[in-house]
Amino acid sequence: MHRYRVAIVGAGIIGASIARILSMYENIDVSLIEKEPDVGWGVSKANTAVIHPGHEEDPKSYPLRARLCKEGNELWREWVRELDIPAKWPGELMVFTSDEEEKAAEKYIEFAKVNKVPGVRVVYREELRALEPTVNPDALGAVYAPTAGMISPMEAVIAIVENAVENGVKLFTETEVFNVRVSANRVIGVDTNRGFIEADVVINAAGLYADKISNVVGVDTWFFIKPRRGEYLLFDEDVDIKPTRILHTVPTLVTKGVYVVTTVHGNLMIGPTAEDLPVDAREATLTTREGLEYLWREAGKILKVLPPRSRVIRTFAGLRPEPPNGQWLIKAYDSPWGFVNVAGTRSPGLTAAPAIALHVLEQMRSVFDLRLVKKEKWNPFRKDIVRVRNRSIEEIDRLVETNPDYGEILCYCRMVSKAEVVEAIKRMKAIGVKTITVDGIKFRTYAGMGKCQGSFCRWRVALLVSKYTGVPLESVVVKRGSYGVGDVKLLLRGRAAKGQG
Amino acid sequence: MSNLIEERYDVVVIGGGPAGIAAAIRATELGLKTILLENRDVLGGIPLQCVHPGFGLHYFKEDLTGTQFIHRFFERMERIGVEYITSAHVHSIEYRDYMEKVVNTITRKGVLRLYSKTIIYTVGARERTLFEIGVVGDRPDGIYTAGEAQTMMDIYGVLPGKDVVIIGSGDVGLIMARRFALEGARVKAVIEIMPYPGGLMRNVVQCLRDFNIPLLLSHAVISIAGKKRVEKVTVVKVDEGFRPIPGTEFEIACDTVVIAAGLRPNIDLLERLSIAIDPATGGPMVNELLETSIPGIFVAGNALVINDLADYVVEQGEKAAEGAKIFIENSGIPAEEWKPVKRGRNIRLAIPHYISGERSVTILARVAKPEQRVFVEVPEVGYKTFHMAVRPAEMIRLDLSKDALSKAEKSVTIEVKPIAYRA
Numbered sequence: 044m045h046r047y048r049v050a051i052v053g054a055g056i057i058g059a060s061i062a063r064i065l066s067m068y069e070n071i072d073v074s075l076i077e078k079e080p081d082v083g084w085g086v087s088k089a090n091t092a093v094i095h096p097g098h099e100e101d102p103k104s105y106p107l108r109a110r111l112c113k114e115g116n117e118l119w120r121e122w123v124r125e126l127d128i129p130a131k132w133p134g135e136l137m138v139f140t141s142d143e144e145e146k147a148a149e150k151y152i153e154f155a156k157v158n159k160v161p162g163v164r165v166v167y168r169e170e171l172r173a174l175e176p177t178v179n180p181d182a183l184g185a186v187y188a189p190t191a192g193m194i195s196p197m198e199a200v201i202a203i204v205e206n207a208v209e210n211g212v213k214l215f216t217e218t219e220v221f222n223v224r225v226s227a228n229r230v231i232g233v234d235t236n237r238g239f240i241e242a243d244v245v246i247n248a249a250g251l252y253a254d255k256i257s258n259v260v261g262v263d264t265w266f267f268i269k270p271r272r273g274e275y276l277l278f279d280e281d282v283d284i285k286p287t288r289i290l291h292t293v294p295t296l297v298t299k300g301v302y303v304v305t306t307v308h309g310n311l312m313i314g315p316t317a318e319d320l321p322v323d324a325r326e327a328t329l330t331t332r333e334g335l336e337y338l339w340r341e342a343g344k345i346l347k348v349l350p351p352r353s354r355v356i357r358t359f360a361g362l363r364p365e366p367p368n369g370q371w372l373i374k375a376y377d378s379p380w381g382f383v384n385v386a387g388t389r390s391p392g393l394t395a396a397p398a399i400a401l402h403v404l405e406q407m408r409s410v411f412d413l414r415l416v417k418k419e420k421w422n423p424f425r426k427d428i429v430r431v432r433n434r435s436i437e438e439i440d441r442l443v444e445t446n447p448d449y450g451e452i453l454c455y456c457r458m459v460s461k462a463e464v465v466e467a468i469k470r471m472k473a474i475g476v477k478t479i480t481v482d483g484i485k486f487r488t489y490a491g492m493g494k495c496q497g498s499f500c501r502w503r504v505a506l507l508v509s510k511y512t513g514v515p516l517e518s519v520v521v522k523r524g525s526y527g528v529g530d531v532k533l534l535l536r537g538r539a540a541k542g543q544g
Numbered sequence: 545m546s547n548l549i550e551e552r553y554d555v556v557v558i559g560g561g562p563a564g565i566a567a568a569i570r571a572t573e574l575g576l577k578t579i580l581l582e583n584r585d586v587l588g589g590i591p592l593q594c595v596h597p598g599f600g601l602h603y604f605k606e607d608l609t610g611t612q613f614i615h616r617f618f619e620r621m622e623r624i625g626v627e628y629i630t631s632a633h634v635h636s637i638e639y640r641d642y643m644e645k646v647v648n649t650i651t652r653k654g655v656l657r658l659y660s661k662t663i664i665y666t667v668g669a670r671e672r673t674l675f676e677i678g679v680v681g682d683r684p685d686g687i688y689t690a691g692e693a694q695t696m697m698d699i700y701g702v703l704p705g706k707d708v709v710i711i712g713s714g715d716v717g718l719i720m721a722r723r724f725a726l727e728g729a730r731v732k733a734v735i736e737i738m739p740y741p742g743g744l745m746r747n748v749v750q751c752l753r754d755f756n757i758p759l760l761l762s763h764a765v766i767s768i769a770g771k772k773r774v775e776k777v778t779v780v781k782v783d784e785g786f787r788p789i790p791g792t793e794f795e796i797a798c799d800t801v802v803i804a805a806g807l808r809p810n811i812d813l814l815e816r817l818s819i820a821i822d823p824a825t826g827g828p829m830v831n832e833l834l835e836t837s838i839p840g841i842f843v844a845g846n847a848l849v850i851n852d853l854a855d856y857v858v859e860q861g862e863k864a865a866e867g868a869k870i871f872i873e874n875s876g877i878p879a880e881e882w883k884p885v886k887r888g889r890n891i892r893l894a895i896p897h898y899i900s901g902e903r904s905v906t907i908l909a910r911v912a913k914p915e916q917r918v919f920v921e922v923p924e925v926g927y928k929t930f931h932m933a934v935r936p937a938e939m940i941r942l943d944l945s946k947d948a949l950s951k952a953e954k955s956v957t958i959e960v961k962p963i964a965y966r967a
């Protein structure tokens with residue numbers, strides 16, 4: 044049985060999904076390589092989190108996107124069950140407020156037919172209001188697509204990676220690929236800041252940086268990525284305006300529309316904007332006054348009542364990795380043999396991720412002529428962290444009985460216990476995270492995601508990181524920087540004094 | 545059915561800061577079966593981490609640090625034998641009926657169901673965050689609320705940063721500026737959106753002038769930039785409507801931003817009971833014994849209204865305990881009629897919201913804008929005192945006797961009038 048070594052560059056939703064699919068095979072050894080300290084910190088971290096039905100993809104111009112979007116929507120239903128990922132399936136309403144918008148919206152009924160997206164139809168005033176009472180009464184109607192869903196994208200990446208590692212994938216964090224080595228027109232591995240990693244197949248799933256990786260290999264040299272920023276407003280979970288369905292405006296030539304959604308964690312979220320940035324602005328996830336004002340105005344068109352602006356608990360932005368022609372570049376190359384591009388992963392990349400992973404496998408099979416052997420024991424399941432939140436007091440009491448750390452609440456806003464934080468640290472270590480960050484714990488436990496934004500709990504979480512990793516409190520990494528810069532007593536005594544002590 | 549630990553009390557006090565401790569001491573002294581619950585592993589609340597003086601002048605007639613101040617109460621607690629639990633998080637409050645509430649509390653030993661006739665709610669305040677004050681830009685590390693920075697420094701001995709910009713010139717911002725300066729950090733500026741400082745004059749002098757820290761009034765931080773850590777902030781001048789004046793932007797290089805942009809009463813658990821809230825204070829509406837709109841639930845300290853002084857917070861705790869005693873003895877707070885306390889000219893907020901006229905009352909009020917040489921008046925009862933100056937940063941206290949209040953018929957109005965004012 045021939046063994047294949049596969050290196051995946053990038054642990055975003057797409058790299059992770061590919062790793063999971065490849066982990067089903069006995070004779071593939073997968074290395075998942077990520078430059079950040081943790082998985083999912085790229086495009087997959089900040090997006091609208093919608094699992095699109097597939098009726099918005101033009102089947103003529105973007106057939107691959109259309110097909111994989113619809114397939115991805117179906118696959119996610121299974122994946123979220125197997126992997127215990129927070130998700131819901133409320134359906135979506137593309138709300139129109141004028142005759143022109145209604146005309147523009149009708150096109151999607153046609154797309155739905157061709158793409159075989161079930162249940163898509165136009166609903167008018169009364170039915171619209173029955174489906175969604177929070178909608179603006181001036182709305183004329185909407186295109187209703189019942190198969191739309193919402194997911195927690197960051198938790199999805201984490202869950203998929205945990206499952207892939209459980210099935211034998213090796214994750215390398217804080218490992219940046221800067222070269223793909225080719226010899227005799229065959230890929231032989233990747234050069235990283237931590238040295239050379241051998242591989243027979245290299246899969247480029249580097250998100251915003253996928254054009255750089257593709258370019259060093261020298262394939263499809265016309266291809267480049269342009270970042271397109273999307274900003275968001277997130278509201279406190281106590282805000283009582285919470286649409287049940289996913290709502291959005293009708294896409295125009297410039298934008299895909301602004302969404303008004305209730306996230307799987309119960310927060311009202313409004314966004315995104317769509318702003319094209321210079322090619323090199325790949326870390327420009329800043330928010331702008333203009334962007335947030337625009338969102339506020341657009342949301343006013345969709346909602347009957349807007350919540351008070353003072354209830355915004357966070358604003359943030361993500362960058363879409365836009366390819367030059369709107370097409371995903373998903374391709375296995377025979378020259379050099381062993382290279383695979385999964386680049387230009389713009390929306391609906393999150394939706395399509397599981398389908399993209401299967402498609403990549405098919406491409407590899409046909410171009411590389413792989414002889415793959417399925418594992419006898421592949422575990423499709425992964426369980427989420429057991430949480431105090433949203434449990435009855437009787438259930439909480441039983442949890443505390445099993446582990447007293449559940450009885451110690453660190454984060455008031457989201458009601459997160461010490462046990463959950465400790466479990467998150469354990470899981471991060473288990474997948475191979477080297478630097479345990481406070482942000483990594485936030486995404487796994489929600490500690491710090493509530494209205495106080497961590498001002499009550501950050502130090503408590505940092506103290507636990509310090510305790511369980513041996514890193515001094517001041518040096519615990521929050522996101523990318525350390526929590527403090529020094530020790531108060533040390534500053535009083537001077538550095539020399541500490542040296543002597 | 546379930547084996548939750550159940551106990552019965554007269555008073556359950558939620559939150560072990562100065563308000564809660566004072567309430568628990570007083571209630572115990574009054575012979576009520578009382579328990580105090582605190583989420584952290586220590587009692588003391590905010591003062592525990594305040595190593596600066598300025599506490600106790602009013603209550604003990606002595607200038608103490610926050611730590612000393614709170615330790616005096618610890619000693620009293622011990623003497624009197626107040627029952628308390630730390631590392632106890634109140635999960636929810638259930639209102640069963642007039643004389644029975646349940647406080648569900650998560651502890652390491654399991655969930656406690658505490659049945660109580662009354663509740664005194666003293667969980668303090670929450671700090672406003674960067675996002676609430678509308679700052680845009682990057683979201684790097686190095687951004688702290690004042691309370692978080694203070695906890696890091698004075699409980700855990702960690703210096704948050706070296707080049708600091710502070711947003712907000714209330715007492716909290718001013719005191720933190722000095723705290724950083726004392727630690728050898730460079731405080732680049734304190735930025736205040738209002739045209740006057742938000743804190744006490746003595747703090748402007750002792751915390752900023754003595755340390756040569758610039759105070760920029762009518763200025764706002766509009767954005768933050770930085771990759772890993774904060775690298776700089778953009779500051780802009782604002783007009784009277786707090787709108788940025790185009791062309792006045794400039795940058796300040798720094799590695800740390802401390803947000804001291806105000807506190808909000810933390811009323812999450814009460815909001816779920818649909819309690820009446822005063823938009824002016826952000827806290828519950830209360831009568832003169834600090835009872836909320838839900839019978840037998842009292843509130844004190846920063847959960848009621850943001851106080852300048854821990855001394856006032858202690859008084860409120862004690863008042864609430866006396867209220868609990870009266871409530872239990874009379875199955876409710878006896879009053880012929882509740883008369884509203886109205887806000888007149890230049891009064892932004894006033895506590896309490898209702899009075900009976902049957903008891904003496906201390907009213908706490910804040911003005912909307914600073915004024916010099918004024919009378920603070922309650923026309924209905926003939927109350928009038930002269931003040932050289934009133935400022936939003938300093939609460940005004942009005943001690944109104946039972947006799948004076950008996951003159952009020954329908955309501956009382958608090959107002960501020962300049963000496964030469966003609967209505």
Ligand SMILES: Cc1cc2nc3c(=O)[nH]c(=O)nc-3n(C[C@H](O)[C@H](O)[C@H](O)COP(=O)(O)OP(=O)(O)OC[C@H]3O[C@@H](n4cnc5c(N)ncnc54)[C@H](O)[C@@H]3O)c2cc1C
Nearest residue numbers: 053055057078085086087090093220250273391392393394
């Ligand atoms: C504003 C916005 C809204 C969106 N809304 C939706 C939506 O509602 N529904 C939907 O389906 N899709 C949506 N998308 C699209 C979706 O988010 C993306 O398609 C998807 O996240 C792309 O995943 P990825 O794994 O390709 O990229 P990423 O998540 O960026 O993963 C790539 C990873 O590679 C790493 N990396 C990069 N270079 C290197 C290197 N040299 N060495 C090692 N590692 C490297 C990065 O750090 C990163 O972790 C949205 C996107 C944006 C920006």
Ligand SMILES: Cc1cc2nc3c(=O)[nH]c(=O)nc-3n(C[C@H](O)[C@H](O)[C@H](O)COP(=O)(O)OP(=O)(O)OC[C@H]3O[C@@H](n4cnc5c(N)ncnc54)[C@H](O)[C@@H]3O)c2cc1C
Nearest residue numbers: 559560561562563583589590598634667668845846853854
């Ligand atoms: C930087 C700074 C400087 C100050 N300087 C001065 C000064 O010089 N002089 C002065 O007089 N005052 C000063 N103060 C103000 C003073 O500290 C406050 O007015 C006072 O602490 C408020 O008391 P409190 O009991 O209402 O709230 P807190 O002190 O905040 O206590 C509330 C307690 O409730 C607990 N709690 C919260 N939620 C729960 C729950 N669900 N279950 C159980 N427990 C819970 C919290 O852990 C906390 O211990 C200063 C404050 C700050 C931040």
